[in-house]
Each structure stands twice: as structure tokens, then as C-alpha cells.
Amino acid sequence: MINVRSREFAVPFLQRLIQVDTCNPPGNEHKLSVLLQDVLRETGIASSIKSVEQGRSNLEAVITGPGSRKLMFCGHLDTVSPWTTAAGRYPPHGAVIEGNRMYGRGTSDMKSGLAAMLLAAASLHQDGIRLAGDLIFLATAGEEVDSCGARLYADQSSLAVLDGIVIGEPTGSRVAVGHKGALWLRISLFGRSAHGSMPQLGLNAVEGMMEVISLLHRHALEWQEHDPVLGSSSLSVNKITGGVQTNVVPDHCTIDVDIRTVPPLQHGPLRREIEARLQEIQQLHPDYRYQVEQLLDRGVVYTDPAQRLITTALEIAARQGGAGDAILQVQGVPYYTDGSVLHDNGRLPVLIYGPGDHRLAHQPDEWVDIDDYLASIDFYRELAIRFLGTAEE
Template identity: 40%
Template sequence: MKEAIDFLKDLLKINSSNPPGNEIMVAMAIAKQLRESGIESTIQPVGNNRANLIARIKGTGHKKSLVFCGHMDTVSVGEIPWEHEPFGAEEIDDRIYGRGSSDMKGGLAALIMAMIEVSKSGITLEGDLIFAATAGEEVDCIGANIMVADGSLNGAGAMVIAEPSDGEIFVAHKGALWLEVISYGKTAHGSMPEHGINAIDNINYFINALHDKFKFKYKEDILLGGPTLNIATISGGVQVNVVPDMCKLQIDIRTVPGQNHQEILSDIKALLAEIESSSKAKFDIKVFNDKVALKNKSDDQFIKLTLDTATELFGSRYKAKGVTYCTDASIFVPSFNNNLSVIICGPGEETQAHKPNEYVKTKKYIDSIKLYKEIALRYLK
């Protein structure tokens, strides 16, 4: 237990806030921990001070591989002062504090310690156990995309992603479609706005049209509910006495299985075209994040194995659930033609993610190591 806690603290003391990422330092710490337990790993550079890491315990090849997956980057600390040093890894009253403790260095460390436990058991595995640590999940999934491109995970049949779930087992998550809409206008003196075209006014027309006219096409999902749309950022204007000639708006859309992102984009483009046709407004739109929703089959045997294992280990009946955030599974699953079973289960609490004074509970962390180890042995034996 002490070794596991000390290792987690080591990871938390590394600042891998993204941007810029700096995942290479996390990868090196992981490689050292694995090497000391007799497991070799490969660090894959993905940019300046950035990296993925792959480790593998070879099996007999009679079964498909199981992948333990997690990302090494975190979000930034933010502007609000913390009560606990963000990179101090303080342990107080069954909680370990630090940026990334919940999302998701707690889960990342637990996967590694579980892999080490599997190796120490000496049990022959029928398939490979792969550990995949990715760069960049918090921004653009650069690490997952590179792993897909180079075939690092070929032959996998199932994946455990240790994103925060408070120990619950998520089998579905929403997709993400992030859009940036740019409104172009024409500058003029602020005292003579009739000589200009106000880009902020035109963005306002678009916002009103979104609220009044835009409707999602979808079927309510039993685990995820319906889609959401959040107007997230807006910026524009030159100075107070100038008619603004540009305004940018960013939108965060979360989708459910069955929705077509291209169809959503087309519907929003139609709204923009309607405004342009009846005014002097000009718009541009671009996609800067496009991740599909995840939904496992209801009769998936890996999901059943996982739920049964958790129920047996911890005494209460576990049920499959869904979560609103998205993960690297949005990149991995389509590359397997949607034939990759995925669970999302981590010791962190999803409500702690991205907050000041983020923490993971020590007991949850230790329990997750036990769960991951048992899942691996049952799936690969």
C-alpha cells in the first residue's frame, strides 16, 4: 500500500498541465516504476517534451489483449488560489490532494500498480496485458490518435480507462462537438455606428437563433439522456469607441449515441446562412473538436465480467452507468470498427475534476488497484 501511495504522490508532483503538456516527465516516472518491477516499456515522443508510453506483459496469444489506458496530462491549476499546494501531493484524512489526483493520475497510478501485481503473480496470461499512457487527452487527444495511426493497440479486445468515476462502472459516455463561429463586420467610429457593421450584434442574432430555432435530432439514451449545447466563450471588439469588425464564439455540444455530428454542423450552417441572407452579416465556422459518443452493446461479456467482479470484490451490486464527459475511447473505438469493449472506472470523483483542491480518496485508490488486477486475471486467464 505504501509503495502505491508513494508512486501516486510522485506523479502528482510533476506538473503536466496542458497546455503545454510536459507528459515526458510523467512517462519517465512510469517507465522507472515499471522497470524496477521487471516490466519494460517504450516511450513514444509526440512533440516537444511530450510523449506516449506503452508497456506489455506478453500472453500466449490465445486471447485478444486487454488494454489499461489513461492520460498523463491534466488541466491547468487555474486562477483561484488553492488551500493545498497543487503539486504538493499532500495526504490528509484519507485524501491525497493535487492537480490530476482525480482526473486522472489516481487512476493512471492504480492501473500501473495493478499491472505490476499481475506480473508478480506469475500467472500465465492467455492474451497480452497492455498499458497505454496517452498525451493530450485534455485538449486534442494527440496521443490516442498517434497510437491509432501506428497500430500500437492492434489485437486488443477490451479496454479499461481509469477516468474518474468514484469507483462506479461507466459503459457509455457522450460525444463532443466543439465549434467556433466567427462573425465579420466593418469598423467605423463609435459615434457613427450606421457606417459600420457590428460583428458582436451579428453574433447576438446567431445566439438568439440557436435558442429559438435550433433543435437536436436524437433519441433519448437510457444511460446518457439527451444532448446539450453550451455557449462557452465569446470575444470581440477593438476598443470602446470603435464598431467591432470581428467577434468569435465557441460552442460545446455534447451528443448521445445515434446523433450525426455532420448533420448538426449542417443545421447550424443553415442558421448562419439564414442570418446572412437577411442582413449584412458574414460568418465562418470551424470544428476544433469532434469526438463520437461511446456505447457498449447491452450483452457485452466484458461488461458483465467487470460488473460481476466488482460486485464480488466489494459486496454491493454494481450496475452499468453512463457519464457526460468523453474520453480517449472516442478515438480508439472507431479504429476497431466499434468492436472494442470499453469500461470507464477510476478512483477519482468526476465532480472533483478540474476543480481547485482536487483530491482522490486513498481507499478508493487502493480498491481500484484490486479491481483492475482481478479484471485482468479473469479476462486473460
């Protein structure tokens, strides 16, 4: 079989992954699980597929070693929705190569990282390198929405046996030690409808929601925190729905709020503060009724840079990128990952490292640098060897 780390194998392999539509919703990740299982089988590695729901699944492969140490390589199978023809130049699932870039949905977020981790594991097996501990490759469904695959794995497996997790999200091939927490809230405001020509007889929920949005932004400034690695907390109102038609006073309006947190902010107290502020508004406008629904709750992920997993990653990055390069500085990433579900309540060290620029994620004409993708295969391979050791040692 051709060397799985070679450009001749690795680039067409990534193209195959991009060409499989796993946009979430609905996901349809099972198609990609089957493709990955076929490739693993060709390299002599057994794997198992676990159904998450109809048409959706996780894939897990374990390369066992005689020792007790266990390292997980984790990536997600799904992507966000494709861009429209008008928005982009390249087809979302075309995997078009131009220059040294591959274009397509998931090239950065994060099928390139997923492919690189699989090929790193396969190359170790192909070359007869026996690791001293277990290397676990986990491909999950649903990370882009609710981490349904990671949550299923956490419910059915023992995270306590792991010694570290590597998440292959895009970091520009730099070592990231964590990410912000994410709290998504849906706030609904209920008023009273009336004819548009007689607005005084109604209670306009859309206009009332303007006051709620203003309150949220004022409150965000009060509790804003900054972490030197993870960055600053933030609040953004990213979706609003309300109203029936132009001549009807709306009796209902809903907003979806995306809150990103850094220490020392905690989601429970923060949500209670927001609900208390809404109660204050309701006391001023007793005819309104509010409802707060939690859509997502992902905690902060942070790993001490002195942890062995991180120091090992920095040493490998130094050799790949040059001693004076900014690549040697640890960083945080602004997005959340499956690490927030799998880090065993903060016990496990989590390394976030992958090819691709996170700023390209969810954007039209998403792309990855092919050389960076190929270099990441070698990075993951070396990380597994150095963290787990080899059986001959």
C-alpha cells in the same frame, strides 16, 4: 521489492505522479513517461516511449501471454491547468494528504486511475501470475485537448488485434459503458468597424453574435435527444472574443461552442443544420459574413452491457461493493475519453472505470479518496485475470 499494491508503496507513488506538472497546454508529458518507465523497470517490466512532439510522449508496456486475447489498460498523462492560489486551499502539485484524501491536480482526472492500472499490471508480474493473453498498458499524451497521443497510437498500431479497452477515468468506482459524443465548433462573425460615436456607419459583430447565440440555443432545443444511459444532449457557448476598445464598433466576433451528443444525433448532419441556419441569418443581414471551423469531433462511445468485459467488471464490482449497492448499475459519463479514438469505430468494447469523482475534475482542490484508489488496483488486477485468464488454466 515492497508489494506494489500496499499503501506504503501505492500512495507515495501517486504523490510522485501528482507532483509532476503535466498541465496541458503545454503538456510536458515526457517527464511523466520517464518516471513511469523507471518504476516499470524496477518491477522487471520493459516499456517503450514514443515521442509525440517536443517534450511530449506516450508510454507503452506489454505483458505478453501465450494466448491470442489482448486487453488494454489506457490512461492519459496530462491534466488541465492548475487552479490559482486564490481559488483553492491546497497547492495544485503538492499531493497533500489530509484525512483519507489526496489533493492535487490530476488526483481524480486521472492520475489515480493511471497509477492504479500500472500497479495492477506490475503486481501481476511481481507475483508471478502469467496471464493467458497480452495485457497492454498505454499512457497517452494530450487527452485533455486533442488526444494527440491516442491518435498517434491509433495511426501506428493495429487496433484490430485488441479484444477490449479499459479507460481509467474517474467514475466513482462504478462501471461505465460509454460517454457522449463531443463536437466543438468555432463560429466567427465578420462585420464592419466604425467610430463608436457613429455606430450606424458600422456593422457590429458583437451585437450580431447575440442573434447567433440565440439561434444556437433555439436549435439545440429542437434537436435535443435523451439516452437512458448516456443522458441528454447539450449545447454550451463557453468562449467569446470580440471588439478592440470601447469607442470602436467591432468588426469581428468569435464564439467557441461545446456540443455533447447522444444517439441518434450524428455530428455531420448536425453541423450542416447549424450552417444552414447561419445562412438564413445571412440572408436577412447580407453584410455579415460567417465562418464555421470544427475544433474537435469525438463520436459517442457505447458498449453493450452484455459484453464479457462489462459483465466481468460488474461481477468484480459486486464483490467489492456489495450486492445491493448502486455500484452494480451501468452508467454513462458526461465527459469524452481516448476511447473515442481507440475503439476501432465502435468494434471494441470499452469499459470506463476509475477512482475519483468526475465532478471534481477541472475543479479547484481536486481530490481522490485514498481507499478508493487502493481498491481500484485490486479491481484492475482481478479484471485482467478474469478477462484474459491465466496460462495455467
